[in-house]
Amino acid sequence: MxxxxxxxxxxxxxxxxxxxxxxxxxxxxxxxxxxxxxxxxxxxxxxxxxxxxxxxxxxxxxxxxxxxxxxxxxxxxxxxxxxxxxxxxxxxxxxxxxxxxxxxxNLQFQPNNCKETSILMDHSQKHHSSLQNANRGVDDLLLSGAGILENLRDQRMTMKGAHRRLYDIANTLGLSNTTMRLIERRAYQDQFILFGGMVFTLIVIGLIVVYCT
Structure with a gap:
């Protein structure tokens, strides 16, 4: 060793x-x-x-x-x-x-070849224009959706006022309790229809915004 x-x-x-x-x-x-x-x-x-x-x-x-x-x-x-x-x-x-x-x-440089050095500006310009159009379309959809929501809000206020007036008229005319309950039930169902329409409109606008962007 x-x-x-x-x-x-x-x-x-x-x-x-x-x-x-x-x-x-x-x-x-x-x-x-x-x-x-x-x-x-x-x-x-x-x-x-x-x-x-x-x-x-x-x-x-x-x-x-x-x-x-x-x-x-x-x-x-x-x-x-x-x-x-x-x-x-x-x-x-x-x-x-x-x-x-x-x-x-040892690299030998040659004059530039126009075909090799040309930049595809048309494709870039078209892509930029498409993006601008898409953004403009999304803005228009958002404005349209905001207008629809505002209209729905106005309609809700109108329906509330109409319900209140009907209630007052019914009290004035002395309608029966059954008739009043039917009127209230119809007004309650109309609220669901209104809110459902608002939710559906928001979902449609959200899907459009997601797929367009």
């Missing part, structure tokens, strides 16, 4: 030195160094797994110290892998920016 631990520790140190070479290398040579670093990291991972198996064969008084050393190697491996991934991401972004810059420099 000790020999494998020292071998893995040397791998960690050698991988760290490879990163110094990687920072100084150009794009052509960096690929080979990246592959070498990845191979070293894979070896470190494999050795850590073997060390964890061998740890259980050690005496109990040495397992705690051995576990700490293996955890340190695993931490170093994670750190090395993260550093390699970060370098690859930076390299990819740099290459992508260079390709985009090269493509922009």
């Amino acid at each position: 000790e020999a494998l631990y020292h071998q893995t520790n040397r791998l960690v140190q050698g991988t760290q030195q490879c990163f110094e070479k990687l920072e100084k290398a150009d794009d052509i040579n960096s690929d080979a160094i990246e592959r070498e670093i990845q191979a070293r990291i894979n070896s470190i991972t494999s050795n850590c797994e073997r060390l964890e198996i061998l740890l259980y064969k050690e005496p109990l008084n040495r397992r705690t110290n051995g576990k700490l050393r293996i955890d340190q190697l695993k931490y170093d491996r994670v750190h090395l892998q993260a550093a390699l991934d970060t370098f690859r991401n930076r390299k990819y972004q740099r290459l992508q920016e260079e390709r985009e810059r090269e493509a922009l420099l």
Whole structure:
């Protein structure tokens, strides 16, 4: 176990030195160094797994110290892998920016094509006109509905006045209680008809407003 631990520790140190070479290398040579670093990291991972198996064969008084050393190697491996991934991401972004810059420099501009640059103003104008007409129609419906409600309110007041006058006339003429109850029942039913018409009108106006907008 000790020999494998020292071998893995040397791998960690050698991988760290490879990163110094990687920072100084150009794009052509960096690929080979990246592959070498990845191979070293894979070896470190494999050795850590073997060390964890061998740890259980050690005496109990040495397992705690051995576990700490293996955890340190695993931490170093994670750190090395993260550093390699970060370098690859930076390299990819740099290459992508260079390709985009090269493509922009090589781009040849041509005179504008009237068919390609023309804007479909007619369609936009028609759409705008349709919206204006719809809004105008909704406003007209709202005004019409308000007029209908006002008429219904006036009719209700008229019916109340007529009922009151009929009641007074009936008292004056001395009509029977049965006749009075019939008149009151008819007036009560007329109120339901009135309120029902008002509610129906409001529902129709609300549906028109919802579907038109």
